[in-house]
Amino acid sequence: MNPRIRLLAIVALLAVSIAAPLGQGNYIIYVLTSWLIFTIAAMGLNLTLGYAGQISLAQASFMAIGAYITALLTLAGWHWLLAMPVGVVACFVVGLVLGYPALRVKGHFLAFVTLAFNTLVFLVLRNEDWLTGGSIGLSGMPRPSFGLFAATKSLPFYYFTLCVAVIAALVMWGIVRSPWGRAFKALRENPVRAESLGVDTRRITLLAFAIGSAYGGLAGSLITPLVQFIEPGSFALAHSLRILLMVIVGGAGYYFGPLLGAGVVILLPELLRFTEGYYLIIYSGLVIVMLVFVPSGLIGIGARVRNKIWPKQQVRADMAEGARLK
Numbered sequence: 001m002n003p004r005i006r007l008l009a010i011v012a013l014l015a016v017s018i019a020a021p022l023g024q025g026n027y028i029i030y031v032l033t034s035w036l037i038f039t040i041a042a043m044g045l046n047l048t049l050g051y052a053g054q055i056s057l058a059q060a061s062f063m064a065i066g067a068y069i070t071a072l073l074t075l076a077g078w079h080w081l082l083a084m085p086v087g088v089v090a091c092f093v094v095g096l097v098l099g100y101p102a103l104r105v106k107g108h109f110l111a112f113v114t115l116a117f118n119t120l121v122f123l124v125l126r127n128e129d130w131l132t133g134g135s136i137g138l139s140g141m142p143r144p145s146f147g148l149f150a151a152t153k154s155l156p157f158y159y160f161t162l163c164v165a166v167i168a169a170l171v172m173w174g175i176v177r178s179p180w181g182r183a184f185k186a187l188r189e190n191p192v193r194a195e196s197l198g199v200d201t202r203r204i205t206l207l208a209f210a211i212g213s214a215y216g217g218l219a220g221s222l223i224t225p226l227v228q229f230i231e232p233g234s235f236a237l238a239h240s241l242r243i244l245l246m247v248i249v250g251g252a253g254y255y256f257g258p259l260l261g262a263g264v265v266i267l268l269p270e271l272l273r274f275t276e277g278y279y280l281i282i283y284s285g286l287v288i289v290m291l292v293f294v295p296s297g298l299i300g301i302g303a304r305v306r307n308k309i310w311p312k313q314q315v316r317a318d319m320a321e322g323a324r325l326k
Contacts, residue, residue: 021158030154031266031270032158033154033157034226035267036158036161036165037165037219038262039258040215040218041060041215043168043215044215044216045059045244045246045258046247046253046257047215049247050251051185051208051253052187052204052205053187054102054205054209056110056111056212057241057244058114059216060237060243061120062095062214063219064121064232064235065091065220066087066216067087067221067234068132069086069221070084070086070224074141080221081144084218087217087218089214091213091214092213092214095213098114098213099208103206118240122235122236125235135231137229138229138230139229140229142225143157161222164222168215172255183200248291249264250263251300252297254297254299264287268283
């Protein structure tokens with residue numbers, strides 16, 4: 001995309017994000033805030049899966065780790081700004097450990113390893129009720145406040161979440177445009193060739209899991225003050241599959257894919273509420289159609305149109321990408 005067009009698109013997106021909740025009720029603002037939070041979680045999985053090519057079915061478990069650590073610390077009197085980094089760093093370390101199986105197993109074997117980890121985290125949260133509250137969960141977590149700015153109500157907390165999401169997106173932009181980002185893509189395309197070109201595939205694989213997991217922890221830290229109640233069922237395997245769906249529908253390996261994918265998965269069911277009892281059937285049918293006919297995701301549609309209109313531009317882009325990988 002032309003840099004000017006990209007800049008205009010980003011400015012328009014920010015303007016829409018700022019204006020969207022104005023004049024809306026608390027429920028609509030809650031849904032929009034959830035969209036931002038799950039976009040952050042999907043960003044992390046998009047890095048692990050879309051850029052580095054390492055499948056993971058455990059993103060909801062990292063949201064759980066970040067959420068519970070933040071909840072326990074804020075209930076103990078910590079400020080959110082102090083509790084959040086602890087949850088994010090914990091997820092980074094755990095993600096680093098989870099990345100080790102990826103050095104030995106690939107494909108569906110790795111998927112089962114991460115699935116087992118998600119189940120393990122869920123069982124620990126449900127059974128260790130002395131710490132996590134078990135099936136009853138934890139409640140009463142305060143929303144953050146900063147001097148005169150208090151994010152205690154829905155609209156201020158939405159703008160607070162928007163600021164965090166923008167910072168997370170900028171950090172992710174720096175990562176994917178850095179040598180690390182090019183190494184992630186090389187690992188995804190051809191690990192053997194990447195290693196022959198000097199890429200430390202072992203370190204890059206672990207890094208992909210660790211950074212992706214940290215983004216899941218950040219999303220979990222934001223879920224805690226949003227709902228002010230958490231319980232293990234909120235982070236079951238179904239939610240990991242939901243985040244995976246966001247990445248695939250939006251476009252795995254595309255920077256804006258998680259934003260669009262989270263929008264479809266979070267907002268589309270709400271837009272179909274007018275169909276009453278049929279909205280889940282319609283929603284499921286639309287998702288199936290997208291997965292069958294647009295496997296590259298919604299961003300992939302734009303890429304296809306661009307390639308047909310400006311094929312020479314795509315050739316130049318491919319040549320430039322190949323030169324960077326070398």
